[in-house]
Amino acid sequence: MRTALLGATGLVGRTMLALLETRAWVDEPPLLLSGARSAGTVMTFRGRAVTCTDAAASGIAGVEMALFSAGGAASRVYAPRFAQAGSWVIDNSSAWRMDPDVPLVVPEINAATLPRRPGIVANPNCSTIQVAAAVAPLQRAFGLKECHVVTLQSASGAGGRARQALAVELQACLPGLREGHASPDQTGTGAFPRRLALNVLPEIGAALPDGSFDEEAKVVRELRKILGLPQLAVTCTATRVPVWTGHAAAVRCVCGRAAPRDEAIAALRAAPGLVVADAAHGYATPLEADGADPVYVGRVRGEQGRPDVVLLWVVADNVRKGAALNAVQIADLLAARPRSV
Numbered sequence: 001m002r003t004a005l006l007g008a009t010g011l012v013g014r015t016m017l018a019l020l021e022t023r024a025w026v027d028e029p030p031l032l033l034s035g036a037r038s039a040g041t042v043m044t045f046r047g048r049a050v051t052c053t054d055a056a057a058s059g060i061a062g063v064e065m066a067l068f069s070a071g072g073a074a075s076r077v078y079a080p081r082f083a084q085a086g087s088w089v090i091d092n093s094s095a096w097r098m099d100p101d102v103p104l105v106v107p108e109i110n111a112a113t114l115p116r117r118p119g120i121v122a123n124p125n126c127s128t129i130q131v132a133a134a135v136a137p138l139q140r141a142f143g144l145k146e147c148h149v150v151t152l153q154s155a156s157g158a159g160g161r162a163r164q165a166l167a168v169e170l171q172a173c174l175p176g177l178r179e180g181h182a183s184p185d186q187t188g189t190g191a192f193p194r195r196l197a198l199n200v201l202p203e204i205g206a207a208l209p210d211g212s213f214d215e216e217a218k219v220v221r222e223l224r225k226i227l228g229l230p231q232l233a234v235t236c237t238a239t240r241v242p243v244w245t246g247h248a249a250a251v252r253c254v255c256g257r258a259a260p261r262d263e264a265i266a267a268l269r270a271a272p273g274l275v276v277a278d279a280a281h282g283y284a285t286p287l288e289a290d291g292a293d294p295v296y297v298g299r300v301r302g303e304q305g306r307p308d309v310v311l312l313w314v315v316a317d318n319v320r321k322g323a324a325l326n327a328v329q330i331a332d333l334l335a336a337r338p339r340s341v
């Protein structure tokens with residue numbers, strides 16, 4: 001199947017390319033596309049050199065499966081073009097996620113919403129994917145009335161250049177650390193709203209009039225859409241932490257009925273894509289999740305006086321399950337369909 005990657009040189013794009021190497025339905029090197037800045041970058045696919053071209057100057061004839069990770073502005077321009085040319089488009093940006101005609105898909109939860117004919121399919125926000133994956137089995141087992149989320153998101157969630165900026169900031173802190181202080185300078189590199197090194201920032205995305213930030217609003221509306229619960233009470237506080245790769249989330253679920261701990265663990269264990277830790281010290285951290293496919297769930301527990309509440313600690317590699325892997329899993333499902341449909 002002829003494939004294309006838009007944003008091929010980015011963190012997500014490079015991971016998608018590596019995942020596509022393992023897929024039998026990808027029988028020739030993908031068409032690699034980027035912006036003008038990265039055009040000419042030579043990448044490898046199954047040992048063959050493939051040169052990235054500027055999307056603005058590239059033809060798209062014959063492409064059947066396009067995976068996008070180039071940001072919302074590029075997606076708004078190119079997704080309709082590829083779809084009109086007859087290709088599936090799986091888009092990692094937020095441009096199409098809330099379009100009522102575009103499914104927002106986590107394959108383990110709502111693969112049934114994938115359309116029959118080529119068009120745009122949206123990949124959810126990275127934090128939303130891992131929270132949805134952990135909460136959906138509880139929804140199926142006990143019903144779900146409320147979901148309250150606090151995220152701790154790594155630097156990689158802001159892209160490859162931002163992650164490199166964290167390394168620069170940490171280097172700048174080293175002389176102060178050797179003298180026993182963390183340096184009070186808050187300016188950092190400018191890649192984050194303030195210095196991220198040795199810090200926590202309760203701000204991701206644009207500020208909204210209601211006092212929240214865009215990342216928090218994405219989790220709220222996307223979770224409702226994926227779970228098919230438009231009225232679900234959801235809150236989110238999203239924070240950026242000085243972690244290289246891997247997002248964590250503390251999640252409080254108010255279920256529709258009592259959810260005893262052992263039943264909650266059994267429901268989570270039965271769900272595909274999850275690795276569930278029962279033992280107190282068995283939880284995963286972003287370091288263990290970095291480079292791994294599962295969504296890790298640990299610290300499963302109740303709340304005193306509230307038999308309907310389940311608390312979770314959820315960790316995943318935001319670049320893999322939070323973006324590239326989820327997109328490629330969607331592509332796997334679409335590629336398995338008869339071509340004539």
Ligand SMILES: NC(=O)c1ccc[n+]([C@@H]2O[C@H](COP(=O)([O-])OP(=O)(O)OC[C@H]3O[C@@H](n4cnc5c(N)ncnc54)[C@H](OP(=O)(O)O)[C@@H]3O)[C@@H](O)[C@H]2O)c1
Binds near residue numbers: 008009070124158
């Ligand atoms: N990082 C994550 O954890 C994560 C998770 C979920 C979703 N996403 C989404 O995935 C997308 C990419 O994220 P990333 O972390 O991979 O970012 P990144 O490392 O900054 O890479 C961005 C890629 O997009 C290309 N690009 C930018 N503007 C373009 C344009 N106008 N036309 C064509 N190509 C363009 C860049 O090429 P140039 O170098 O030429 O500009 C580069 O290849 C974003 O929409 C992001 O929100 C990321």
